[in-house]
Amino acid sequence: MRIVVLIKEVPDSAAKPSLNIETGLTVRQETDNAIDEINERALEAALRLAEKSENSEVALLSLSPASGEAVLRRGLAIGADSATHICDPLLVGADLGLTARALSASLQTTEFDLVIAGNSSSDSGTGAIPFMLSEILGIPCVTGLSSLEHVDSQSFLATRNTETNVETLKVAYPAIVTITESFPECRHPNFKGILAAKKKPLQAHNLSDLGLEINPEAVAYSVVLSASQRPSRAAGVKIVDSGSAAKELAHFLMSKGLLDRG
Ligand SMILES: Cc1cc2nc3c(=O)[nH]c(=O)nc-3n(C[C@H](O)[C@H](O)[C@H](O)COP(=O)(O)OP(=O)(O)OC[C@H]3O[C@@H](n4cnc5c(N)ncnc54)[C@H](O)[C@@H]3O)c2cc1C
Numbered sequence: 001m002r003i004v005v006l007i008k009e010v011p012d013s014a015a016k017p018s019l020n021i022e023t024g025l026t027v028r029q030e031t032d033n034a035i036d037e038i039n040e041r042a043l044e045a046a047l048r049l050a051e052k053s054e055n056s057e058v059a060l061l062s063l064s065p066a067s068g069e070a071v072l073r074r075g076l077a078i079g080a081d082s083a084t085h086i087c088d089p090l091l092v093g094a095d096l097g098l099t100a101r102a103l104s105a106s107l108q109t110t111e112f113d114l115v116i117a118g119n120s121s122s123d124s125g126t127g128a129i130p131f132m133l134s135e136i137l138g139i140p141c142v143t144g145l146s147s148l149e150h151v152d153s154q155s156f157l158a159t160r161n162t163e164t165n166v167e168t169l170k171v172a173y174p175a176i177v178t179i180t181e182s183f184p185e186c187r188h189p190n191f192k193g194i195l196a197a198k199k200k201p202l203q204a205h206n207l208s209d210l211g212l213e214i215n216p217e218a219v220a221y222s223v224v225l226s227a228s229q230r231p232s233r234a235a236g237v238k239i240v241d242s243g244s245a246a247k248e249l250a251h252f253l254m255s256k257g258l259l260d261r262g
Contacts, residue, residue: 001056001150001173003046004107005080006117006129009064009071010036013122024224025093026123033067035075038118040186042179046116047079047187049150057081059110063091063102069202076197077189088206090214095222098214100132105210107137113173114156119144119180130178140175146182 015032019025035043043058050056060075060083062068072083086102094102107115120127134141147159151170158177160167171177189197207214239248253259 001050001053001114001153002059002110002112003050003056004059004061004110004112004115005039005043005046005075006103006115007039007043007060007062007072007075008036008118008121008123009033009062009068010121010123013037019227019229021227021229023093024227033071035071036118036122038120038122038179038181040078041181041183042116042118043075043078043080044186045148045179045183046114049114049148053150059083059112061103061106062086063094063099065092069204072202073197074189076200076202077193078186079189079193080200082201082203084203084205086205086210090207093224096126096128096132097222100129100136102207102210102212103129104133104136105212106205107133109210115139115174115176116148117176117178119178127178130176134176137176140171141177142169142171142175143178145177145179148177148179 010033011026012032012034018027020027043060046058050058058080060072060080062072062083063086064071066087068085068087072085076083084106086106091098091102115130115133117130117133119130121129130143131141142158142160144160144162145158146161149157151157153173155170155172156175158169158171160169161180161182237252239245239252250259254261
């Protein structure tokens with residue numbers, strides 16, 4: 001079984017990411033980048049599935065700036081067998097459409113049974129990429145899973161917890177799934193894994209390797225026109241009860257249009 005884990009490189013949450021107001025893009029340093037936590041869980045899920053079936057391979061796929069290579073090496077140290085890094089200067093500012101086209105072009109060059117993605121990234125968080133890949137590749141997309149179980153070479157079982165019920169689905173390979181934080185945390189890389197990762201295959205692909213022709217004048221279908229820092233929250237109003245708190249509270253609510261005088 002060949003499992004591909006989609007890895008999004010995100011600014012490390014401890015590094016307080018900021019926005020470049022001119023470009024509308026997240027400021028990404030060469031360091032301080034990490035595998036998105038939900039994607040680490042996806043990798044753990046893939047490794048557990050692979051451990052239970054013979055001749056399995058776990059491959060990583062990421063579209064990210066040059067710094068993404070170090071992030072993929074960490075995934076290889078954790079236990080993945082190989083990695084593909086899509087990186088091209090024309091992809092700076094790639095929107096969802098372009099990202100999905102590039103990822104699917106790469107997936108079309110290889111064989112796979114299962115693609116595991118996070119339900120939503122922690123920085124942009126549209127949660128749209130997996131659906132877009134499913135549409136382009138013409139394979140089922142099963143989302144928001146809380147567990148995964150390999151059945152046989154034809155199918156797997158997937159569990160999804162909704163607000164009212166727990167659904168169990170039987171899905172045919174090949175498919176794409178998205179997982180939630182119900183999945184276990186990822187194991188840590190050990191020293192042996194870190195050394196082994198240096199020798200594992202990590203392929204770099206640019207757009208022409210993928211056969212994608214992009215007009216540099218119209219790289220993305222959508223572009224950020226303006227971006228501004230959200231104003232910080234104003235301090236709240238504290239009403240101390242010295243006998244007239246109810247009246248003051250009513251006045252406050254009326255001033256905000258939340259309470260009618262009548
Ligand atoms: C040079 C360069 C610069 C970039 N700069 C930015 C940036 O500043 N901000 C930004 O948000 N994005 C950036 N990207 C990546 C790309 O634009 C986003 O990945 C894309 O828009 C996905 O949106 P999302 O985070 O809402 O995905 P979601 O749909 O929320 O992600 C859901 C899941 O899809 C998978 N996925 C999403 N994106 C990728 C990816 N790139 N590679 C592999 N798997 C993925 C993951 O498994 C993820 O958990 C950059 C890419 C390149 C090449």
